[in-house]
Amino acid sequence: MAELLQILISGLAAGSIYALAAVGFTLLWQASQTINFAQGEFVMLPAFFVLIGMTVLGLPLWASVILGLVLALLILGLAFKRMIVEPMLPHGTLPLVIATIALGLLMKESVKEFYGATAQPFPAIFPQTVYNVAGASVSVQDICNLIVSMIAIGGLQLFLNRTRTGRCMQASAQNPAVAEILGVNVRRMVLYTFLINAALATIASVLISPIYLAKFSNGETLGLVAFIAAIVGGFNQIRGALVGGLLIGVIDNLSAVYISAEYRSAMPLILLIAIILLRPQGLLGTPEGRTV
Amino acid sequence: MTRYKPVLVAFGLAALIVAPLGQGNYIIYTLCSWLLFSIAAMGLNLTLGYAGQVSLAQAAFMGIGAYITALMTLNGIHWSLAAIVSIGASFLVGLALGYPALRVQHHFLAFVTLAFNTLLFLVLRNEEEITGGSFGLVGMPRPSFFGIATDGNLPFYYFSLTCFLLAAAVLWWILRSPWGRAFKALRENPVRAESLGLNIRRQTLLAFAIGSAFGGLAGAMQAPLVQFIEPGSFALIHSLKLLLMVVVGGSGLFFGPMLGAAVVILLPELLRFTEGYYLIIYAALVIVLMVYSPNGLIGLGMKLYEKFKPRQEERRDLKQGVQL
Numbered sequence: 001m002a003e004l005l006q007i008l009i010s011g012l013a014a015g016s017i018y019a020l021a022a023v024g025f026t027l028l029w030q031a032s033q034t035i036n037f038a039q040g041e042f043v044m045l046p047a048f049f050v051l052i053g054m055t056v057l058g059l060p061l062w063a064s065v066i067l068g069l070v071l072a073l074l075i076l077g078l079a080f081k082r083m084i085v086e087p088m089l090p091h092g093t094l095p096l097v098i099a100t101i102a103l104g105l106l107m108k109e110s111v112k113e114f115y116g117a118t119a120q121p122f123p124a125i126f127p128q129t130v131y132n133v134a135g136a137s138v139s140v141q142d143i144c145n146l147i148v149s150m151i152a153i154g155g156l157q158l159f160l161n162r163t164r165t166g167r168c169m170q171a172s173a174q175n176p177a178v179a180e181i182l183g184v185n186v187r188r189m190v191l192y193t194f195l196i197n198a199a200l201a202t203i204a205s206v207l208i209s210p211i212y213l214a215k216f217s218n219g220e221t222l223g224l225v226a227f228i229a230a231i232v233g234g235f236n237q238i239r240g241a242l243v244g245g246l247l248i249g250v251i252d253n254l255s256a257v258y259i260s261a262e263y264r265s266a267m268p269l270i271l272l273i274a275i276i277l278l279r280p281q282g283l284l285g286t287p288e289g290r291t292v
Numbered sequence: 293m294t295r296y297k298p299v300l301v302a303f304g305l306a307a308l309i310v311a312p313l314g315q316g317n318y319i320i321y322t323l324c325s326w327l328l329f330s331i332a333a334m335g336l337n338l339t340l341g342y343a344g345q346v347s348l349a350q351a352a353f354m355g356i357g358a359y360i361t362a363l364m365t366l367n368g369i370h371w372s373l374a375a376i377v378s379i380g381a382s383f384l385v386g387l388a389l390g391y392p393a394l395r396v397q398h399h400f401l402a403f404v405t406l407a408f409n410t411l412l413f414l415v416l417r418n419e420e421e422i423t424g425g426s427f428g429l430v431g432m433p434r435p436s437f438f439g440i441a442t443d444g445n446l447p448f449y450y451f452s453l454t455c456f457l458l459a460a461a462v463l464w465w466i467l468r469s470p471w472g473r474a475f476k477a478l479r480e481n482p483v484r485a486e487s488l489g490l491n492i493r494r495q496t497l498l499a500f501a502i503g504s505a506f507g508g509l510a511g512a513m514q515a516p517l518v519q520f521i522e523p524g525s526f527a528l529i530h531s532l533k534l535l536l537m538v539v540v541g542g543s544g545l546f547f548g549p550m551l552g553a554a555v556v557i558l559l560p561e562l563l564r565f566t567e568g569y570y571l572i573i574y575a576a577l578v579i580v581l582m583v584y585s586p587n588g589l590i591g592l593g594m595k596l597y598e599k600f601k602p603r604q605e606e607r608r609d610l611k612q613g614v615q616l
Contacts, residue, residue, distance in 0.1 A: 035399065087583045093399070095586035097346065098539045099579050101532050106575035113568050224410070231403055262418045269407040276404055277392045 002135030007253045013142035014211075015249020016149035020204035021226035022233065022241035023153055024197035029235060030173040031193035034085055035097055038104035040223020042198070045107055046072045046205035047122055047214040048115055054123070061123055069202045077198035081191055104219060111216040122209035145207045152203050153242055156196065160238070169193060221265075225252075228272045234285020243284055247271075305457075312449045320445040321517075326557050327449075327456040328513040333537040333549030334463050335506020340535070341544030342467070342475040343499035349389070349405035350534040352412045353382045353504045355526030357511025359416065362429045362521055371435030375512040382508025386501035394497050401500065409528045416523035428522030432515045448517065455513055459506060464546070466502065475499055479544070540581065542588030551589055 021043050028034045036042070049071045053064030084103065088096045126144040130137045160166035171179040172189040180186050204222075212218060225248055233244025248268050255267040275282065312320045336350045357378035364374035393404040416423045423429070434442045435451070442448040466472045474495055477485040486492050515521055533556060541552025563570045585592040 035402075084579060084583065088586065091586035094340070094346065094543070095539065095582045097402075098536060099582040101536070102575040102578035102582070106572060106579065109568075109571040109575065113572060224406075227403075227406070263414060266411055266414050269411050272407045273404060276400055280395070280400060 003257070005134065006136040006138065007257055008250060009136070009138055009146075010142055011250035011253035012246055013145045013249070014208075014253065015229075015246035016146045016153075017204050017208045017245075018222070018225045018229050018249055019242045019245025020149050020152060020200045020207075021222060022229035022245045023156065023238055024200040025226050025230045026235060026238060026241045027193050028197055029230075031169070031190045032085060032089060033093060035093065035100070036197075037097060037100040037223065038107065038219070039201075039226050040219030040221070041104040041107040042072075042076050042201040042219075043204045043208070043222045043226070044214075044216065044219040045076065045111065046202040047209040047218075048111055048120075050206065050209075051115070051120055051122065051214060061125070065202075065206055068206070069199065072198045072202040072205075073195050075198075076201060077195040078191070080198075081194040085194070104223070108216050108219060115216070117216060119213035119215040122214045124210040125206060141210070148203065148207060152200065153238070156200075157238060165189075165192065225268065228268045232268075232271060232275045232282060234282025236286065237282070237284050240282050240284035244282070247283075308453055312446055317445050320449050322557065322561070324445075324449050324452045324517050325514075326553055327452040328510045328517065329534070329537065329553040329557060330550045331456055331459045331513070332507045332510035333534055333541070333553045334459060335503040335510070336534050337503075337538045337543060337545075337549045338463065338466070338475070338506070339500045339503035340538055341542075341548065342472070342479055343496045343503075344479045345394075345496055345500055346399065346402040346535070347405045347500060347503065348402055348528065348531045348535065349409040349412075350504070350507045351526045351528070351530035352405075352409040353386065353507030354511035354514060354530075355412060355416060355521075355523070356382050356385060357508035358515045358521045358526070359423060359429070359511075360508075361512040361515040362432045363422070365432050365435070365515065366429065371512070371516065372437075375509060378508045378512040379505045380508075382511075383501050383505040386504030387497065389504075390497045390500040394493050394500070405531075406528065409526075409531050413523050413527050416526065423523070426522060426524070428520060429515075430520050432519050432521075434516045434519075442516075452513060452517070455509065459509060463506075467546070536578065540578065540588050542590035545588075545590050548588055548590050555589065 021039055024042070025036060025039050028036050046068045049068035050061075050064045053059045053067040054061065057064075057067075059067065080103075084099055085096065088099060124141065126141045128139060128141050130139045132138075158166075160170055168179070168184045169189045169192055171182070172184055172186045173193075176186045179189075208218075208222070226245075229244035229248045230241050231244070232247060233242065234240025248271070251267050251271060252264065256264045259267065312323055315323075332350055332354055335353075336347060339345050339347045357375075360378045360381055361371065361374040364377065365371055389404060389408055390401060393401040417426050419425075434448055436442060437451070440447065442451045467475070474485065474490050477488070478490065478492060478495055482492055511526075514525075518525075537552035537556045538549050539552070540555055541550065542548030559574060560570060563573060566573055581588070581592070585595060587594075
């Protein structure tokens with residue numbers, strides 16, 4: 001029982017970080033039909049911005065995190081949208097898919113060449129004390145990660161539903177043409193979406209790097225997990241991505257302990273295939289009309 | 293353009309026949325791997341360029357082909373039988389995988405194939421008793437036909453060339469048949485295609501399964517060429533590489549995948565002097581190409597050709613759809 005509790009908590013903590021990446025993924029899809037295959041690298045990169053701030057510029061941790069956030073907003077948000085997504089949108093999804101795959105490769109290899117191929121230790125944001133709760137060891141870090149991610153996603157949900165800008169963003173995602181007619185600046189709304197994605201990726205990066213260390217190849221697994229979480233939860237719902245992320249985190253940890261370490265990474269994939277077969281719109285998603 | 297096509301194809305054939313003569317082993321080996329990746333990319337082009345479905349599992353189908361061929365030939369069965377089984381198995385797996393995925397929206401095939409590729413990698417790595425785990429399988433014999441052995445690199449090249457030409461001919465025939473034209477109708481205007489009585493789902497499924505079968509053939513050729521296979525050669529990254537070949541060359545164009553495969557395989561050799569920066573340069577080039585010419589290199593060439601060609605105003609009402 002204590003073991004199960006422990007697995008559940010660490011699973012939820014990891015899952016909430018996956019959810020951050022998955023939510024960003026879902027937002028990009030809704031706003032601009034971009035399937036971002038570089039999402040994992042988007043989460044990998046900000047940790048290195050922070051490390052550059054600390055080691056090269058000698059800034060304290062909090063200032064480096066802010067620097068990382070600003071760089072992420074500029075590069076992963078603004079530049080990504082202006083230089084890659086925008087010129088390619090008229091050509092359909094496929095060239096964009098290829099370009100994001102290439103972008104992921106570019107970011108991964110650049111970090112490897114210019115920063116280093118070894119895993120870099122990353123300073124912990126939260127204390128790493130471990131408490132004993134009912135026989136289970138619960139780390140403060142896990143709990144704090146869970147809380148921060150929940151606040152981020154909850155805040156985003158409130159922003160999207162309760163503010164004028166948020167509603168305009170939703171309108172632009174649902175029907176850009178009508179939104180434009182009604183006076184919404186659709187291009188700006190799409191830009192906001194990209195900025196939010198970059199911010200979510202930065203939060204995820206700062207939360208996950210103390211646990212997994214900052215490494216150039218982190219994006220491979222993270223990207224796949226975010227992808228699966230988004231589909232399992234429902235590609236067109238933010239709370240779907242949240243549920244998907246948490247579910248994948250828990251299933252991943254459970255299967256590592258109770259099924260087999262060798263096939264650990266197979267479980268989320270099997271879940272993905274099962275979901276596509278049984279409930280293609282995802283657990284919480286609403287069915288989209290057939291595009292064909 | 294069309295008038296010179298037979299001449300160009302004849303020149304290309306002649307070039308392919310003389311290309312390996314007097315070359316070192318390494319160059320012949322590279323040419324062979326270009327041929328087999330072209331086959332896999334041609335198959336993917338059928339799925340992607342003609343039926344408009346993104347498949348991220350072409351390397352997995354190559355893996356299925358390679359492992360089946362390796363296991364069968366290591367047990368003394370002739371390559372040609374093993375290749376037929378490989379192609380058949382890839383076709384059937386393609387059907388089984390595509391059937392549920394194509395029930396729903398168009399991008400779901402990409403997701404299912406992505407998961408499938410990763411799963412297959414895990415199975416190949418973990419089921420050590422059959423697949424040899426991460427050590428892989430070694431020492432697959434090269435086939436011999438009517439007493440002619442293909443153990444040397446030059447004979448093996450001609451063997452690969454024969455397979456390549458057969459595969460290209462089959463694809464050409466498929467695309468020329470009424471049934472292949474249906475694929476294009478589907479890509480150009482699915483709603484209209486359906487209203488003309490085409491069963492979209494069945495057509496797309498078949499295109500995907502046939503494309504996968506081409507992957508199986510490529511895998512069946514890879515086993516005797518490399519004589520060593522391991523799960524890493526069929527990981528997701530290689531599927532992405534194949535996708536890149538198709539798109540860089542020009543998806544939906546017959547010669548696109550061959551050009552793309554050449555670029556993806558030969559560019560590392562050309563950029564060798566840049567050492568570690570090779571992948572960075574490569575990725576940047578792909579992004580630039582996609583931004584400026586989503587139709588790949590052939591699209592870029594045609595764009596330039598159109599620009600400098602003496603212009604003639606066409607009758608707009610007779611304008612044709614996209615040419616083969």
